[in-house]
Amino acid sequence: xxxxxxxxxxxxxxxxxxxxxxxxxxxxxxxxxxxxxxxxxxxxxxxxxxxxxxxxxxxxxxxxxxxxxxxxxxxxxxxxxxxxxxxxxxxxxxxxxxxxxxxxxxxxxxxxxxxxxxxxxxxxxxxxxxxxxxxxxxxxxxxxxxxxxxxxxxxxxxxxxxxxxxxxxxxxxxxxxxxxxxxxxxxxxxxxxxxxxxxxxxxxxxxxxxxxxxxxxxxxxxxxxxxxxxxxxxxxxxxxxxxxxxxxxxxxxxxxxxxxxxxxxxxxxxxxxxxxxxxxxxxxxxxxxxxxxxxxxxxxxxxxxxxxxxxxxxxxxxxxxxxxxxxxxxxxxxxxxxxxxxxxxxxxxxxxxxxxxxxxxxxxxxxxxxxxxxxxxxxxxxxxxxxxxxxxxxxxxxxxxxxxxxxxxxxxxxxxxxxxxxxxxxxxxxxxxxxxxxxxxxxxxxxxxxxxxxxxx
Numbered sequence: 291x292x293x294x295x296x297x298x299x300x301x302x303x304x305x306x307x308x309x310x311x312x313x314x315x316x317x318x319x320x321x322x323x324x325x326x327x328x329x330x331x332x333x334x335x336x337x338x339x340x341x342x343x344x345x346x347x348x349x350x351x352x353x354x355x356x357x358x359x360x361x362x363x364x365x366x367x368x369x370x371x372x373x374x375x376x377x378x379x380x381x382x383x384x385x386x387x388x389x390x391x392x393x394x395x396x397x398x399x400x401x402x403x404x405x406x407x408x409x410x411x412x413x414x415x416x417x418x419x420x421x422x423x424x425x426x427x428x429x430x431x432x433x434x435x436x437x438x439x440x441x442x443x444x445x446x447x448x449x450x451x452x453x454x455x456x457x458x459x460x461x462x463x464x465x466x467x468x469x470x471x472x473x474x475x476x477x478x479x480x481x482x483x484x485x486x487x488x489x490x491x492x493x494x495x496x497x498x499x500x501x502x503x504x505x506x507x508x509x510x511x512x513x514x515x516x517x518x519x520x521x522x523x524x525x526x527x528x529x530x531x532x533x534x535x536x537x538x539x540x541x542x543x544x545x546x547x548x549x550x551x552x553x554x555x556x557x558x559x560x561x562x563x564x565x566x567x568x569x570x571x572x573x574x575x576x577x578x579x580x581x582x583x584x585x586x587x588x589x590x591x592x593x594x595x596x597x598x599x600x601x602x603x604x605x606x607x608x609x610x611x612x613x614x615x616x617x618x619x620x621x622x623x624x625x626x627x628x629x630x631x632x633x634x635x636x637x638x639x640x641x642x643x644x645x646x647x648x649x650x651x652x653x654x655x656x657x658x659x660x661x662x663x664x665x666x667x668x669x670x671x672x673x674x675x676x677x678x679x680x681x682x683x684x685x686x687x688x689x690x691x692x693x694x695x696x697x698x699x700x701x702x703x704x705x706x707x708x709x710x711x712x713x714x715x716x717x718x719x720x721x722x723x724x725x726x727x728x729x730x731x732x733x734x735x736x737x738x739x740x741x742x743x744x745x746x747x
Contacts, residue, residue, distance in 0.1 A: 300608060304585055310454030311445070312581030316574065317461040336483045339407075339419035346406055346424060350395045350431055352544050353537065357387045358442040360533025363674055364525075365446040366588045367595025367737050374511060376525065376738075377447065382517035383529045384439040392435025399428025419483050426487035430494040437494065439513075440501035446588055447511045449504075456500045464493035524739065535676035542683040549692055550713040553699045554706070560637075561706045564644035567635050571627065572652055572659075575620050579660040582609075582616060586668025594673055595738050603734045606669040610728060617660035624653040647707040651714055658717030665724055673733035682720055691716035 361384040368376045398406060403421035444453035470478060471485030505512050551569070555562040586609045593602035628649050632642055666679050695712040698704035704712075 300589075300605065303589060304582070304609075304612075307445075307450050307585035307588060308578070308581045310451050310581075311584045312577045314454040314457045315577040315580045317458050336419060339416040340423055340483050340486055343407060343420035343423045343427070346395065346399065347427070347431060347434075348544075350391070350434070352540050353391055354388055354435060354438055355540050356533040356537025357384055357391070358438050359536040359540075359671070360529060360531075360676075361439070362442050362446050362587065363532045363536075363591065363671055363676070364528060364737060365443060366591030366672065367674075369447055370592030370595030371597070371738050373738065377443065377511050378514040379517050379522060379525055380529065381439065381443050381511060381513040382515065383521065383526060384442065385436065385513055386518050387533070388435035388439050392432050396428045396432035399424040399431060403428075423483045423487045426484055427490055430487075430491040433491075433494040433498050437498040437501050440498070440505065443511050444501075444504075445584065446591075449510065450588075452504055456497055456504070459500065460493045460497035463496055464489050467492055528737065532674060532676060535680060536671075539676060539679035539683055542680065542688060546683065546687045546692055550695060553695050553709060553713070556699055557706055557709065560641040561644055563637055564641045564648055564706075565710070567631065567637070567645055568648040568652055571624065571631060571649065572656075575623055575656060576659060576663070579613075579616050579620065579663045582612070583663045583668035583671075586664055587672040590669055590672025590733075594734065594736050597736055599734050599736065602673070603731060606672070606728075606733065609669055610665055610725075613661045613664035614657075616664065617657035620656040620660050621653045624649055624656055644706050644710075648710050651707065651711050655714035655717055658719075658721050661721055662717055662724055665728055669728070670733045673735045674737045675733035675735070678727055678733075682723065686716040686720040686723075690719070 361380050365377050365380050368374075368380065403424040404417055406424060407417040407420040441453045441457065444450065444456075467489035468486055470476060471489050472482055474485075504510060551562075551565065554565040586606075590602050590606050590609070593599075593605055628646060631649065632646060635642075635645070637645060666682065670676065670678055691712060691714075694715075695709055698709040698712055
């Protein structure tokens with residue numbers, strides 16, 4: 291089977307897709323870090339309030355992931371089939387779902403921002419600062435749902451570099467405006483938290499404008515606006531199936547990781563501080579495997595959608611082998627950066643010792659994280675097999691890691707590093723299960739259907 295893969299084309303395509311997406315992921319991760327760093331220099335209350343307020347966007351992004359990833363699964367296969375008309379219809383389905391969701395979040399931020407803040411804190415000062423932030427940032431939440439659909443379609447239609455360039459431009463603009471508006475440079479009054487919200491909104495407007503300008507070009511997929519109200523029932527059904535499966539898995543993963551943070555935070559402030567630093571290192575080290583997972587989904591989806599099932603299977607096999615190489619490389623990077631991270635971060639002696647232990651454990655965890663991300667969220671997604679992600683998370687994360695971590699904190703009072711190891715164990719222990727499912731090749735599926743009987747443009 292593997293002989294059907296043209297190695298030169300394979301690696302060129304993998305690199306062309308992975309690098310821009312990895313850089314895009316890295317740049318997006320830097321926005322939250324910039325907000326925290328800059329507002330932390332203004333006042334702790336400003337930083338804390340914005341950190342809590344952005345949990346609203348965190349929830350929105352989780353829901354948007356279901357729509358955009360579900361649409362991307364289908365779009366990649368129809369692009370491989372060469373059916374641009376159906377990609378337009380998928381684009382329209384994504385816009386309708388994401389646009390309606392974003393409108394709800396926007397209205398909530400404008401009408402009941404205090405109630406949204408009350409979900410996360412009862413402190414009056416934090417609620418007031420956070421509500422002011424949400425009233426401004428709410429406009430960015432409205433725009434995000436639209437721009438993310440454009441960026442997703444670009445990635446799946448061989449314009450991944452353009453998508454990454456737009457996101458990177460928006461992120462750099464956001465960070466620059468943060469500096470100007472938060473601290474009040476060039477004669478502008480210091481806006482603090484409201485400045486961060488304004489910077490975010492302006493950068494999102496720029497992002498959407500760049501998307502709209504690019505899609506006027508001839509070779510870009512454009513949405514069919516009439517299909518916002520008229521839809522193909524079978525295509526809409528396929529879209530609903532995919533986004534519900536992706537959303538189910540994303541919800542379990544997001545809530546599970548939030549639970550891990552809460553468990554560690556209940557042990558001690560030192561443990562919470564060390565875990566916060568370890569989480570930043572983990573997210574940075576995962577940028578490459580996240581980019582490769584997206585690339586894998588596109589590459590496998592293109593082959594399967596074109597009806598080249600053997601080539602899709604062979605592509606998946608090669609990507610699976612590469613995932614282990616990425617995992618072991620990530621392990622080496624984490625271990626190598628321990629001295630640097632410990633020297634840079636200002637923590638007390640106890641927190642420093644926790645951090646070193648956590649990073650050693652994380653180094654082992656990275657093997658499972660990289661392999662599972664590339665195989666499950668890349669290869670399996672490419673064939674529309676998103677259900678495996680849901681029940682593997684239900685079994686391993688929620689059946690083992692979450693309850694074991696909770697028992698370790700609240701019942702058995704285990705040491706910090708033992709609890710941390712429990713929060714990392716699910717990714718490692720499920721590797722054999724993932725590999726067994728991979729070798730059944732249930733993910734080798736063509737999700738497209740023939741629409742040739744319908745009028746073509």
